Amino acid sequence: MTTDNLTPVDAAGATPPSAADESARWRRLPSVDRLLQDPALSESEWPRALLVDAVRAVVAAARADLAAGAEPPTRAALIDAALARLRRQATPSLRVVINATGVVLHTNLGRAPISDAAAKAMAEVSAGYSNLEFDLDSGERGSRHTHVRSLLRELTGAEDGLAVNNNAGAVLLALSALASGREIIISRGQAVEIGGGFRIPDVMRQSGGDLVEVGTTNRTYLADYERAITPRTALLLRVHPSNFRVDGFVHSVGIDELADLGQRAGVAVMDDVGSGALLNPRTFGLGDEPLIQDSVRAGATVVCFSGDKLLGGPQAGIIVGKSEAVERIRRHPLARALRIDKACLAALEATLRHYQRGEAVSEIPIWRAIARSTEELEQRASALASAIASPRVQPVTMRSTVGGGSLPQETLPSWGLAIAPADSPGAQSVATLAERLRRNTTPIVARVERDTVLLDLRTVEPADDDVVRQAIVTILNE
Ligand SMILES: *Cc1c(COP(=O)(O)O)cnc(C)c1O
Helix, strand or coil, X not given: CCCCCCCCCCCCCXXXXXXXXXXHHHHCCCCHHHHHHCHHHHXXXXXXXXXXXXXXXXXXXXXXXXXXXCCCCCHHHHHHHHHHHHHHHHCCCCCCCEECCCEEECHHHCCCCCCHHHHHHHHHHHHCCXXXXXXXXXXXXXXXXXXXHHHHHHHXXXXXXXXXXXXXXXXXXXXXXXXXXXXXXXXXXXXXXXXXXXEHHHHHHHCCCEEEEECCCCECCHHHHHHHCCCCEEEEEEECCCCCCCCCCCECCCHHHHHHHHHHHCXXXXXXXXXXXXXXXXXXXXXXXXXXXXXXXXXXXXXXXXXXXXXXXXXXXXXXXXXXXXXXXXXXXXXXXXXXXXXXXXXXXXXXXXXXXXXXXXXXXXXXXXXXXXXXHHHHHHHHHHXXXXXXXXXXXXXXXXXXXXXXXXXXXXXXXXXXXCCCCCCCCHHHHHHHHHCCCCCEECEEECXXXXXXXXXXXXXHHHXXXXXXXXXXXX
């Protein structure tokens, strides 16, 4: 993996070493056994087998250096290197980081952080047995789909609902169950790629449905759908173009009109709202994102959305809609392959309960981040900057984004810290500063813009401010 960082000793010298010098040099390298007897290792908490491996590895590295002409490292240096190696190996690969990018739903940073209640539910259900598929009333086999069904109905107004692994899976499953072997009509402007290689036309084909594109890239009318309907048509599909906006000479058909047409023609209408939201982002000075309730009310047969975008929950794909369609989806063989796991199900239920109790904005981290006032953010930025007390660190205004394929091009005013590079020769570059932040015990991910490191406090939980302060102070002193 990584190389063991032993103090390199320069073997420089014009004259080649004598044979006697040479063997003395090798003898000064302690043996693996001798090193293992050192109390710093023998009395450490590391299991013996791991200690032996680590000591062998650092001694082998030292031998290689010796062969290349280096001086033998000291015993203390070897022990430190072995312990450092053990610590490195014990660091988990998947770790908690502090998101100081200002991108609320950062796909590379795991999208939505879940609420405390959701994390607790997830941990408890995972650590013990649960009634996942067991009916506590009858004592008989139950279904995992019962746990969020009534919450989904209540919150979205739909007749029925179920959750699967993720929204890509939800789209594939719903199309497979409702349109396999028949035609799916979609506007040419909505045959999009969502990210991570999720292409709507590919998923439509994968489901066994025949893709029928109507309209043009920028303009599609109701009549385009109407003309394309044949006896083979199973479904009209609307896809929310999550991560881009088309402006100017454009026209698309709203879900209301599409649902009406579906009803008249006797074909199903599916709305993939992508992120979807139960709360209106407009309340927080953002633009429009389709509201799940609106699509249900408009009469879509099924509506699907992600659990970890603007819902602010765990990874999941949720399908709500008319009873008969949802039941068909639930019974499809792919539903088993794409089923949601118990930990995510527990977190999803806890997340939905926040909406039920009207406490989503205070309890769900992404809504908390979106709702944070500029006054609060400015106050935190100033407090941090004064505590750090370096002319290189200043509180500054910046703009946060929502990300995660929602609200493209929309920003929220924010505050954070700007770290300038030192102007002394050979000083750390901003890239190095950003790298040092990522190497912090709890890695901090910041933005680099125009030769400044920017930390946006909107996406940093106030409880983490002190970790950020300490990391910056340490780095500035390096
Ligand atoms: C994000 C998105 C998906 C994929 O959802 P995942 O939960 O990432 O699987 C599908 N459709 C749309 C419109 C999306 O925005």
